[in-house]
């Protein structure tokens with residue numbers, strides 16, 4: 495029942511594209527990239543993974559992103575810090591949209607396990623005053639452990655970890671942050687498709703219910719953002735209800751106070767949606783990931 499309803503729902507949304515998109519979503523091939531940790535100064539690990547690394551993304555992203563899979567799961571290789579973080583290529587690109595500086599205050603409201611914030615901190619390569627929030631205790635522990643595996647202790651002193659519901663920040667920290675990453679909980683259809691139990695229990699109202707949480711988080715982030723600050727809203731959902739429709743709702747609720755902005759990386763690697771950009775595995779070879787950069791006027 496759930497499976498049939500799922501296919502019908504996404505067939506209606508994606509039409510003829512659904513067949514190929516579905517095949518790409520259930521395919522084991524994923525575009526995982528290894529983002530090199532600039533804080534790990536010892537490069538001895540490279541000889542241990544040589545042969546798997548290809549500097550394919552050199553020119554376009556960080557100087558050191560390698561993209562061939564299977565790439566070995568990271569470990570310390572006898573070093574103090576883990577030398578690279580593995581994540582989907584679309585997520586790495588999204589993280590590179592965040593411009594963190596030593597003068598600005600950065601927040602990640604839904605932070606665990608921490609991949610995108612780590613890549614943003616790798617890009618900055620120096621101290622950033624950051625608040626990383628994750629309400630789930632288990633996931634917060636994982637976030638904390640990842641931070642200590644990848645960041646030197648002198649950087650950690652500028653990072654604050656909290657465990658609140660992200661919907662509270664708008665009220666409790668209004669006009670506070672220069673940059674907010676809002677990588678919200680979402681339908682994660684790829685995971686649903688790969689889990690027979692989840693698929694059997696899937697219901698069309700899933701996106702609607704998550705959409706309410708996502709919109710509350712987006713409004714909270716908007717209130718917590720300083721003037722001229724930026725929010726990066728992202729999901730790994732396919733449903734427009736969780737993606738561009740949320741942006742549309744915010745634009746309607748705050749007319750003239752918020753604008754969608756573009757970025758060359760999004761133009762180049764993602765497809766344009768009515769609001770924001772989407773990367774899907776059938777055409778972009780990565781994702782699913784929806785991203786929208788918003789600026790507060």
Ligand SMILES: C[S@@+](CC[C@H](N)C(=O)[O-])C[C@H]1O[C@@H](n2cnc3c(N)ncnc32)[C@H](O)[C@@H]1O
Pocket residue numbers: 603604605606607608609610611627628629630633658659660661677678679680711
């Ligand atoms: C897509 S994941 C974040 C992934 C993370 N940004 C990364 O790149 O590694 C969404 C996270 O939001 C958290 N979350 C769920 N409800 C939340 C809420 N009300 N406020 C803040 N975070 C929430 C989930 O526990 C989950 O860890």
